[in-house]
Each structure stands twice: as C-alpha cells, then as structure tokens.
Amino acid sequence: MTGMTGMTGETQRASRVSTRDVTVSYEGTEALHPTTIDFAAGEVTALIGPSGCGKSTFLRCLNLMNREIPHCRIGGRIFYHGHDINEPGVDLFSLRSSIGMVFQQPTPFHKSIRENILFAPKKHGRVRDRDEADELVETSLREAALWDEVKDKLGKSAWALSGGQQQRLCIARTLAMRPDVILFDEPCSALDPLSTMSVEETIRQIAATGICEAIVTHNMEQATRVSDRTAFFYLGELIEVGATRQIFSTPSDRRLVDYLTGRFG
Numbered sequence: 001m002t003g004m005t006g007m008t009g010e011t012q013r014a015s016r017v018s019t020r021d022v023t024v025s026y027e028g029t030e031a032l033h034p035t036t037i038d039f040a041a042g043e044v045t046a047l048i049g050p051s052g053c054g055k056s057t058f059l060r061c062l063n064l065m066n067r068e069i070p071h072c073r074i075g076g077r078i079f080y081h082g083h084d085i086n087e088p089g090v091d092l093f094s095l096r097s098s099i100g101m102v103f104q105q106p107t108p109f110h111k112s113i114r115e116n117i118l119f120a121p122k123k124h125g126r127v128r129d130r131d132e133a134d135e136l137v138e139t140s141l142r143e144a145a146l147w148d149e150v151k152d153k154l155g156k157s158a159w160a161l162s163g164g165q166q167q168r169l170c171i172a173r174t175l176a177m178r179p180d181v182i183l184f185d186e187p188c189s190a191l192d193p194l195s196t197m198s199v200e201e202t203i204r205q206i207a208a209t210g211i212c213e214a215i216v217t218h219n220m221e222q223a224t225r226v227s228d229r230t231a232f233f234y235l236g237e238l239i240e241v242g243a244t245r246q247i248f249s250t251p252s253d254r255r256l257v258d259y260l261t262g263r264f265g
C-alpha cells in the first residue's frame with residue numbers, strides 16, 4: 001500500500017489492526033478521545049456503550065470512512081498490518097477492499113444477486129472469465145451461509161430477498177473482495193430474531209476462517225454471543241476492554257457496571 005509509515009513493535013506485528021491514541025473531531029469538537037486498542041486475526045471484538053458514545057465514529061476510523069465526512073478530522077495512528085494508514089496518500093479504494101464494512105440497513109444494489117457479488121471484484125479487475133466469476137459467486141455466498149437459499153435464483157433481483165437474506169448478501173458481497181478485516185455497524189438492528197441468529201452465526205464462521213472482525217452493537221446478548229473481546233465506550237472514551245466473558249462477569253469500571261446493570265442505556 002502506498003505512503004504508509006512502517007512500524008516495528010511486538011503488539012503492532014501481532015495485531016491485524018491497532019490504534020494508538022486515535023481521536024476524531026467533528027468541526028473542532030473531539031467526539032472520540034485518544035483510543036488505543038488492538039484487533040487480532042480470527043477474533044470478533046464487540047464495541048458497546050450508550051448512544052452517542054462514539055462507537056460508530058471509532059469503527060469508521062478503522063477503514064477511514066470518516067474521511068468522507070466534511071469537517072471531520074482523525075488524529076493518532078491506525079496500524080493495518082503494522083503500517084500507519086492514517087496519513088495522506090493511502091489508497092482508500094484498495095484499503096476498503098481489504099477492510100470491508102457492513103452497515104445497519106442491508107444495502108444491496110438494485111441488481112441481481114450474482115451482480116451484487118461481482119460488482120466490486122469486476123471494478124477491481126479481479127474476475128477474468130466466467131468460470132472465475134461463477135466460483136467467486138458460489139464461494140462468497142457459501143461463506144455467508146446464503147448459497148443454499150439462493151443458488152437457483154442468482155439472476156433474480158437482490159431486492160426480492162428478505163431483510164436477513166439481504167444482509168447476508170451484503171456480507172457475501174464484502175467477502176467477495178477477500179478482505180481480512182470486516183467492520184459491522186449494528187448489522188442486525190433491522191432484522192428479526194431468526195435473521196439475526198443467522199447473521200450472528202455467519203459472523204462466527206467468518207472469524208473461524210481467520211478474518212478479524214469488529215461489531216458495533218446495542219444488544220448485550222449479541223455481544224456475548226458473537227464476540228471474543230468487548231470494548232466499552234462512554235462519552236467518547238474507551239473505558240474498558242477485555243475478554244467478553246470477563247467484561248460481562250467481572251467488569252471493573254463503575255460506569256461499565258452501571259451500563260451492564262441497566263442504570264443507563
């Protein structure tokens with residue numbers, strides 16, 4: 001990747017993504033205070049905390065999505081494979097194919113299921129012929145646990161799928177770019193419980209392949225079901241991070257205890 005500063009140091013080498021004192025300001029007001037955290041391969045990290053605490057703001061830093069927002073400034077260092085991506089000259093097109101993102105509302109294109117999967121790989125020149133395209137479509141849909149449901153209607157509109165299927169299609173579309181990090185911003189908040197369950201299972205299966213994942217969620221049960229690690233944010237500050245089991249069974253910080261016991265939400 002172009003224009004990235006190399007970084008030595010054990011933690012950065014072991015982590016797929018690391019942040020060091022990352023801050024985000026909107027129009028000069030700091031919404032995210034210095035945040036330092038590591039994300040490892042094959043792990044799911046849940047980002048939790050009350051509304052407006054900066055979870056999505058932080059998540060969007062990890063593939064520099066905030067750069068699209070006018071008057072938004074990202075400070076600090078964000079290491080991806082040990083290279084600082086938070087500097088000018090980084091190729092965002094290429095970065096976002098390696099660090100994919102899945103949003104709250106399923107956002108399939110108004111195209112067929114097959115074309116949804118192939119859209120970005122074609123744009124990046126990664127599909128050479130029909131056989132490669134067929135294989136990529138099948139593999140991506142299988143990895144997102146959607147193949148069996150759609151294999152006989154790949155030419156049909158993605159908009160004809162259920163909400164849960166659309167979200168898994170969006171995950172498949174992301175996987176088609178062969179990312180090694182996927183960011184999920186409340187991916188189940190628009191889904192019913194059964195669809196939620198299948199998306200959660202998909203997230204776990206993806207982690208088992210070695211992909212590093214981070215998920216913003218308001219749903220505490222979801223955090224305990226899908227994540228290995230949990231990070232708690234409050235008023236723009238990362239308060240506590242640790243193994244999910246430990247965070248939910250023996251939280252240290254009083255604000256986290258109050259949040260988990262429903263004193264505020």
Ligand SMILES: Nc1ncnc2c1ncn2[C@@H]1O[C@H](COP(=O)(O)OP(=O)(O)OP(=O)(O)O)[C@@H](O)[C@H]1O
Pocket residue numbers: 026031049050051052053054055056057058069
């Ligand atoms: N585009 C923006 N312009 C200005 N301020 C913003 C913008 N996006 C977020 N903020 C502010 O940054 C702070 C953190 O917001 P953010 O959406 O990251 O929180 P959150 O924890 O994800 O909230 P929620 O759970 O409600 O989605 C809030 O004060 C919010 O108003």
